[in-house]
Amino acid sequence: MWPLTKLLLINILIATSHGIVHEREALIEKELKMMVGHSIKLSDREIEANEIIMDLKREEIDYGFWNPKDFNLSKHFFEYKEQVKDTKLYKILKSMPKGAMLHGHDTAILGPDYMLELTYCDDLWVCFKEDQSDVSFIFSKHRPTGWCETKWERAMDIRRSTNFRKFDAKLRKFFTLVIDNPQEVYTDVNTVWEYFMKYFIRTGPLFTYKPVWEKYYYHTLLALREDNVMYLEIRSVLPPLYDLEGNIYNSVDTAKSYKRVTEKFKKDYPDFFGAKLIYAPIRSVATETLKNYIKIAKEIHELMPDFLAGFDLVGQEDLGKPLKEFYPELANIGLNLYFHAGETNWYGTSTDENLFDAILLGTKRIGHAFALVKHPLLMKEVQKRKIALEMNVISNVVLKLVDDVRNHPLATYLSQDMPVVLSSDDPGTWEAEILTHDFYVTFVGVSSRHADLKMLKQLALNSLYYSSHRAKRKMVHEFQIRWAKFIDAILKDRPDRVHV
Structure with missing residues (x-):
């Protein structure tokens, strides 16, 4: 009798174990279907390319899992920014069509060598x-x-x-902000921002010489195109420009200069879809100054309605004025808004509560949204209102919001299919490539080990969907053509390919 009872117990345990395993697999599969990119269906060729990409991704992650001290992306960006360029995965992502760059500050996009x-x-x-x-x-x-x-x-x-x-x-x-000992010198947010702002103050008279301003912007567009970016929405404080004849050009003239260079670049490179301007002056100002900013923005919009995408306020958010102080001026501005908000580690302060105000004021996108993860109600509002989150992972590392990208809130946003777009903020000042570094770090260091080509494709498409470009369908169509070529190139270069 006992052997039969023992056999029955073993069978019950095996059945229970199989049930748990099946339930575990079902839960994992259910969670994966919540991630960014879950709705994308890969073609047979994309599936083949995905296997190549995922083998490379898993190789890097698994090595880091067993050798955590050697996992580059857990360190400061300055330590690994050059090393990763030599990896096969980085080179693939470099060649990938990336859609649009929707969050970049004009005078900090190209690096120190330029x-x-x-x-x-x-x-x-x-x-x-x-x-x-x-x-x-x-x-x-x-x-x-x-x-x-x-x-x-x-x-x-x-x-x-x-x-x-x-x-x-x-x-x-x-x-450049790049130094050998960033953790020792850039000890906290305020300290690194002090160094960061000195860059803009120092280079201001260099940039605002009108010939240099236009040359720099033209080469910015060229660098974007070379990094496989199709379209740009650039933020600028629109400083006055000057020339050798003693002429001073006001903010409206500066906007006209941007438009003129954009049109020239599109003529020179018809495959680039152009750029739009987000007027983004400094946030630490008196109300009367803000009113003047708005007056300038409206004048630009009246003159160039198809070129001005909208309005923002920039600068270190913790030390800047909260949006709630500008309600009367911003509530009926009559322009699209693209506010920086929640670029902070604090919780329950005027800085992270800018997220409430940005949403209530009708912002189309939120720059950084780092603190949004602490506000579950607002996360639901963002999804309901289809407000895109402009994520800048490397910027958040350099400017001291997070030390290890594996702890970045973007991981949560990606896991819940939030409306995320990847950008790079001020890549030139920390010597990153226009967008490739941010895609690489996000793919390997932030997203799930299971996140694959579907996520990469969705992130690129999101940047087109949430842009202010009028011809989105045309851009998406062109993107799909470039994406197909990208997939073909991966398969052509695969190591096991048999050459006939």
Whole structure:
């Protein structure tokens, strides 16, 4: 009798175990169907390409799982930004059509090497501080009369009279946040933002020389195209520009300059879908200043309704004025809004509660939305109202919101099919590529190990769906053509391919 009872118990345990395993698999499958990209159906060729991509992804993640000290993406971006460029997966993502870039600040998109090239322009004068800790720039036909702690010197004269390589290396350091010991120097959010803002203050007179402004923007569009981006919505404070004749161009003129260069670029490269402007002045201002910003925005919109996408306010959010202080001015602005909101680690403060105000004011997209994960009600509102989240993972690492990208709230947004778009914010200042680094870090370091080609495709498509471009169908159609070529290239280069 006992052997029979024992056999029955074993069978019951086996059946129970099989039931749990089946239920476990069903739960995992159910969860995977909640992720970004779950609704995309891959073709046979995409499935083949996906196997190649996922083998590479799993290889990197699994090695890191068993060797956590060697997992690059758990470290500071500055430590691995160059190493990952040599990986097969990075190179594949580099060639991937990425759709649109919807969150980028105009004078921080190209890196320090390009900035250094600008210092070779004629009529540039430089002035170093006494302790060499900072530098000022100005373009002028003659020696500038503005204040200088040492003396104004022509950049070309310095290069002729000294070791130009040492001079270039010295200048380059002023165009980047990248250093060897970021954790020791950039100790907290306020400290790194202080260094960050010095970049914009330092380079302002270099950028706002009108010929340089237009040259830099043209090459920004070129860099986007080279990184397989089809379209741009660029944020700008629209500073006044100047030239050597003493002319000063106001913010409206600066917007016109952007439009003119965009049209020239589209003529030179008809396969690029162009760009739109988001006027994004500084948020730490008095109400009267904000009213003037709005007046400028409306004037630009009246002159260029198809070029101005909308309005935003920028700057360090923790130290800036909360949106609620500007309700009367912003409530009936008559322009599309694309607010930065929730770019903070705090919870229950004026900064993360900007998320409430941005949503109630009708924002079309939210820049960063880092703190949104702490507001479950607002997460539902974002989905219901179809408000896109402009995520900038590497920016959040460099600017001290998160140290390990595996802990980034984007992981939660991706797992719940939130309306996410990937951008890169200010990639030039931390020497990232336009969008490839952010896609790579998101794919390998943030998203689930199971997230695959469907997620990548959906993220790219989201950037087109949530753009303000009028011809979205045309863009999506062109994207699908480029995507098919991308898939073909992956399969052509697969290592097991038999050549006949």
